[in-house]
Amino acid sequence: MLKGHDALRKKLERVLVELICSFFVASWTGVVKYHGPRPSNRPKQVFVANHTSMIDFIILEQMTAFAVIMQKHPGWVGLLQSTILESVGCIWFNRSEAKDREIVAKKLRDHVQGTDNNPLLIFPEGTCVNNHYTVMFKKGAFELGCTVCPVAIKYNKIFVDAFWNSRKQSFTMHLLQLMTSWAVVCDVWYLEPQTLKPGETPIEFAERVRGIISVRAGLKKVPWDGYLKYSRPSPKHREGKQRSFAEWVLRRLEEK
Amino acid sequence: MGNASSMLTQYDIEEVQDHCNNLFSQQEIVSLYERFCQLDRNAKGFISADEFLSVPEFAMNPLSQRLLKMVDGLNFKDFVAFLSAFSAKASKRQKIELIFKVYDTDCNGKVSFNDILEVLRDLSGPFMSDEQREQVLVQVLKEAGYTKESYLLLDDFIKVFGNSDLKMEVEVPID
Numbered sequence: 237m238l239k240g241h242d243a244l245r246k247k248l249e250r251v252l253v254e255l256i257c258s259f260f261v262a263s264w265t266g267v268v269k270y271h272g273p274r275p276s277n278r279p280k281q282v283f284v285a286n287h288t289s290m291i292d293f294i295i296l297e298q299m300t301a302f303a304v305i306m307q308k309h310p311g312w313v314g315l316l317q318s319t320i321l322e323s324v325g326c327i328w329f330n331r332s333e334a335k336d337r338e339i340v341a342k343k344l345r346d347h348v349q350g351t352d353n354n355p356l357l358i359f360p361e362g363t364c365v366n367n368h369y370t371v372m373f374k375k376g377a378f379e380l381g382c383t384v385c386p387v388a389i390k391y392n393k394i395f396v397d398a399f400w401n402s403r404k405q406s407f408t409m410h411l412l413q414l415m416t417s418w419a420v421v422c423d424v425w426y427l428e429p430q431t432l433k434p435g436e437t438p439i440e441f442a443e444r445v446r447g448i449i450s451v452r453a454g455l456k457k458v459p460w461d462g463y464l465k466y467s468r469p470s471p472k473h474r475e476g477k478q479r480s481f482a483e484w485v486l487r488r489l490e491e492k
Numbered sequence: 493m494g495n496a497s498s499m500l501t502q503y504d505i506e507e508v509q510d511h512c513n514n515l516f517s518q519q520e521i522v523s524l525y526e527r528f529c530q531l532d533r534n535a536k537g538f539i540s541a542d543e544f545l546s547v548p549e550f551a552m553n554p555l556s557q558r559l560l561k562m563v564d565g566l567n568f569k570d571f572v573a574f575l576s577a578f579s580a581k582a583s584k585r586q587k588i589e590l591i592f593k594v595y596d597t598d599c600n601g602k603v604s605f606n607d608i609l610e611v612l613r614d615l616s617g618p619f620m621s622d623e624q625r626e627q628v629l630v631q632v633l634k635e636a637g638y639t640k641e642s643y644l645l646l647d648d649f650i651k652v653f654g655n656s657d658l659k660m661e662v663e664v665p666i667d
Contacts, residue, residue: 460548460549461548464548468545468546468548468551469548469551469552473548473551473552474551474552474553474554474556474617475617475618475619477552477553477554478554478615478616478617478618478619479617479619481554481615481616481619482615482616482617482619482620483619485616485620485628486620486624486628489624489627489628489631492631
């Protein structure tokens with residue numbers, strides 16, 4: 237449909253996706269308050285947000301048609317992902333594949349360089365967190381050489397606990413729980429775009445943005461790796477601690 | 493979620509609270525019980541070593557094997573009693589007692605030069621040589637007024653830690 241008019245088609249797709257998401261949000265009586273300037277589509281910028289549930293994406297998507305990077309899910313969710321989300325330009329990754337990181341990093345870079353793509357939304361925590369804390373941000377989004385626009389999301393727990401614990405319940409159950417609860421109330425803040433400061437490493441940049449988001453949404457920063465939800469820590473985590481201890485001891489010894 | 497607390501009666505909570513000398517509040521004990529049940533996968537009544545190791549921060553701790561020996565197979569009541577040293581209400585002495593137990597590998601009530609060396613080995617891993625570790629230890633003992641042949645008792649530990657600030661507290665979240 238409308239094959240010859242690519243730009244118009246893209247615009248239509250964006251509006252349609254935003255509309256579908258609004259219906260979705262309304263289905264679980266979502267009361268969302270947006271603060272801050274609406275994201276504008278400029279080249280060389282990415283959006284990062286803290287992650288609590290897959291619905292984060294829908295809440296943000298109803299305002300602006302973002303392209304997003306997501307884990308491919310099985311079942312009907314996967315179907316939805318393949319059909320509707322393909323139109324906005326989504327990047328898939330697979331947590332369990334080791335080589336996946338490099339492939340995804342390349343896809344991210346390509347997307348950001350492209351002029352006609354939708355703004356990219358990334359959840360740097362890499363997993364759903366309980367909306368009380370933020371876990372360590374993965375640095376991938378922060379080494380693309382772009383401006384990073386932080387977005388903070390905070391759900392009001394009095395109405396419903398929006399945290400999707402994927403280890404405990406499937407997304408279907410989670411959605412049902414949301415729909416049968418009173419309302420999903422949340423605040424979204426679009427915060428000031430940040431760029432890499434001179435002399436700052438991507439990891440420091442990621443931590444700085446995590447701080448900005450955590451302060452705005454009233455979340456506690458914890459130094460945990462979100463991926464540990466899925467796999468046991470490798471020996472190098474323990475070795476890291478041993479190394480810093482040994483270095484500290486030896487330094488004190490030298491001072492004597 | 494939520495069916496865990498229905499298995500704890502008021503009587504149970506009071507018994508556990510008594511056993512840990514009231515160092516945890518009743519609400520904290522309920523939260524701890526939820527966590528205990530989460531870790532104890534097949535409701536055996538105790539948490540196995542492997543289940544403890546599924547907690548990432550625990551697995552990354554260089555002293556995890558030593559701590560495991562102290563908590564492996566404990567039932568809930570004893571588990572809470574063990575954790576009570578980490579309560580904000582616990583005395584400094586209680587915290588030092590726990591540290592002493594970690595160092596006293598053979599549980600004979602005294603900590604020798606070799607005991608401390610073993611702990612130092614766990615803490616520093618491959619990043620210090622045995623000579624460096626011995627050197628550090630001799631120096632540390634000398635500064636505290638002990639020698640390589642000294643056997644440290646709990647009272648010695650209390651004296652050594654006397655004035656330093658021991659930040660050994662856990663915050664139990666209450667819903």
